Amino acid sequence: MKKFDADAMGERLLRKLAGGTSRRSMLSRLGAALVAAPAFPLLPVSRAEAAKPDRSPEGKTGFARNAQTKDDTKCDYWRYCAIDGALCTCCGGGIHSCPPGAEPSPVSWVGTCINPDDGKAYLIAYRDCCGKPACGQCGCDNTDRETQLYVPQLNNDVIWCFGTTSMEYHCSTAVLVGSAS
């Protein structure tokens, strides 16, 4: 994977999302958001650190105890521990791929899911694919460490279609973005 200046990336994206707000105004708004409370996908990381999840067998949730790694078109696939919506893998897409004509949202809610093969926790970005009507296949709603709207990046009910041409919800992917350990 190429190297990026993540901070610069983030700012550019966020300015675009905010609809042409000036750099200064955007930075001050962002600053407020970042300092006062996590409101961006950057922050699940600090959340993951803060939680220090117990991954012993007794510490595993019901979902984690029953999760599998073979079939990503089933609700109990390990990455789906906090997904809500139609699985893109059942809609003509893939685990990190949108079906034809849909557009992945650049921001997303996240989950911290345990891979039963290695027992490790990973950060999963649930990127919605947008711009097509609801796919209707393989509806799943898993809620490990899923919280309420005042922690939006851990809430799976929000329509996470920001910065896409259309905000119509089509399906959700589960993209592996890093280790949570």
Next chain:
Amino acid sequence: MKKFDADAMGERLLRKLAGGTSRRSMLSRLGAALVAAPAFPLLPVSRAEAAKPDRSPEGKTGFARNAQTKDDTKCDYWRYCAIDGALCTCCGGGIHSCPPGAEPSPVSWVGTCINPDDGKAYLIAYRDCCGKPACGQCGCDNTDRETQLYVPQLNNDVIWCFGTTSMEYHCSTAVLVGSAS
């Protein structure tokens, strides 16, 4: 009931529906429609005459043999012999009344239904109430003498919301408009 010049009414309405077409053009179009084939709610009447329905017990359809006259919120209420959609009587409306905020279509498809109390056949105008989302209650689809799109006034699938502010389908009424005998 007041007396009307039905032909004049019809023309005025139809001109309005056709969006300001000139009288001459409208008459020629209508003339074609009326001569070549029935395409308007005027014509179910000639249909009713042409059909000369057999109303002996053996001539009754399955719907007519089981129809009742007491509860207009049930699919087997006698007037519903050719209705398709949500019953307005279950949606806050009445047998000839639209629920609040909905608007009855001035034109409609029609049915010829037999009243089990007097054994007579009546013309029923299934006027759609329009401009609200589908009510969702009491869905019925009865098909006595219901035909296909090339006889539109006897087809119950068309969204009969013409001349209303919005063509969104809300529910259907069953208005008694005359005797078919």
Next chain:
Amino acid sequence: MPRTAARGLFAAAAWGWALLAGPTQAAPADTGAALEMETSDVLSITPPKPTWFFVDGGWDMPGTSIFDGETGKMKGMVETRRLADFAIDPAGKYYYVAETIWSKGDRGTRQDMVSVYDSQTLNLITEVPLPGRILIGARKNNFIVSDDGKTAYVYDFSPVSGVNIVDLVKRKFVTAVELPGCASMMPNPGVGFSALCSDGSLATVAIKGTKANITHSAPFFSATDDPIFDNFTYDKHKKETTFLTYTGQIYQAKLGPTPTISAPFSIQAAAGIRPGETKPLELNWYPGGRQPMALHRPSGHLFVLMHMGEYWSHKASGTEVWEVDLATQKVVKRRTLKEPMNNIEVSQTDKPMLFMNGEGGNAIVVDVATGEEKHRIERAGGSTITVADPS
């Protein structure tokens, strides 16, 4: 009789439609000997009654259906497309819908607005354009109306967190205020509004004209480990909010310029069993659902949807309703449900009725005094339930 029939068919359009404010259900004209020709009309209804309940159709049905809890009959419908939010004017004159509409369905130009409906005709009166709003649905606190009915607060998330303020008297957008790290609003009379925050505090936003001043309480809950359900309840008579967490802790917040928050108690302990915990593998009764609780304000009794399960099952439908006396902190009754329910509300009447619906969209009306299921309505709608709160 072709001519007569033709008259009947065309007459209504020529007359215009009479608006009848009479009986809600016209008796069919076909019970007597002579069947008479009828004309079409449109009914109207009374302003909202405390015995009515309003069911959002959610993802599948683009309207909020109005039901009379006493008869179980539908009174009418207000358009609430997917992800719209519904609110009732405290004076009962209007229904408000905060909604987002694209000019071409799922494409085209985005249009955010508060749509205003007359509560008696259910006609659209006007639309108040907004700069934006969150798209989530099934929340009761993203679109709230102040107790005096003059101001609406519309939560926005773009994904910057903010609130759009609407003057409901002038029917105009006033200003947008930022609300970093917080969401899930409640009215704060005379002050502005308050909201829950990701640091576990309660934010209070004092509004003066277009200026907003945000203050925070000390953190009192863990937003990530034991979150407060964001469909909490607000009592405008006591200016008080009741909060419920995933584990079953109940808090109350007295609102004002500097809100005070009570020490919590456990709903399970209040029922004489061990409190809920955040650890997996601990089977217990937990609160759950989308709208998991309802407050009967006159009695101070809280009704909570409860299910047996492990922690992180907070969206699971309830198989029991627990009735909590908030004053004594005791569960005074546990009711078993015939089928699991996901949303609950209660009429603010002397003889309260519970209104519930499940994931399939079927609703029930239960008499609190007798426990009897008075009505069951199929396809009533699957999302949040609202009741009128008499002044």
Next chain:
Amino acid sequence: MPRTAARGLFAAAAWGWALLAGPTQAAPADTGAALEMETSDVLSITPPKPTWFFVDGGWDMPGTSIFDGETGKMKGMVETRRLADFAIDPAGKYYYVAETIWSKGDRGTRQDMVSVYDSQTLNLITEVPLPGRILIGARKNNFIVSDDGKTAYVYDFSPVSGVNIVDLVKRKFVTAVELPGCASMMPNPGVGFSALCSDGSLATVAIKGTKANITHSAPFFSATDDPIFDNFTYDKHKKETTFLTYTGQIYQAKLGPTPTISAPFSIQAAAGIRPGETKPLELNWYPGGRQPMALHRPSGHLFVLMHMGEYWSHKASGTEVWEVDLATQKVVKRRTLKEPMNNIEVSQTDKPMLFMNGEGGNAIVVDVATGEEKHRIERAGGSTITVADPS
């Protein structure tokens, strides 16, 4: 590793999205020992294959889902809101949708159009505005494309009956022609189109530029007593339409400037039982459903959904599929269905597959040779089914 994670989250937006035309399903990267970070992308598909089927979501689902009949897997979706009509470009390059969109959902400005989608990216290419179209849905003959792919005919009903002609090459509306008393179109290559009429005739509309000349066949069926199902089938190789009536009469029309219509035969008689009648109380097998029949053009076999009932039960789902050899006028096979089906299509392949769905929206794929149910897809969509017809 907060920085790494942050990169992953933001990287995709900075790159833009790579359009991958490779394997349709990327294998998960988590089966090996080292789990690698992934980026998001968008898949594309091949042009339509004869083994695919397209299921309109109908009233409940605003899209037409594309399924591979061989694997039972979904390939993608084309937007088809309620009451839209879907068609496939004969060359396989485009999908066309005739649709009506209000600028504010159920209110605002009405917009009628043909929307053009690229068949490989499923991206919207353009919209061709129309002066109007009928709102009915679940019909395959209100929006038809000429065999050469150059012209689309869009049926309108306002409630004056007419057809809007669209040039698909220039992507422009050409003209509107009136079609009094007729509807339910079929292509008529080199001439224009034909349609069924309420007087029981077949109308042929010869188009020259913006001029239309309408001629009628002699009446051959009763439009009110024994109507032809308007979801009939058209064979572009034979320039022939096969019609089926409520009682079970089968006609074939050879198209051209002056179409000729065959003498009908009874599907029940073809199966060795008494023909269907229009009289009530006569229990018999009748054809029924919304899309009650499908023609396998290479073999000339017609597949018809049949149910036991009385006359005027034409919308009833089929409990059997009857396979009719049109050449010998014999029912060569009757298949019992596990659950009643409402729409039927068949792949135009050497080894035909039947595609069916029921009122609940579940679809099945049946191998004609073995009768085996190969796939069952829940919530596939409840309305009409389309297949690609290879040239």
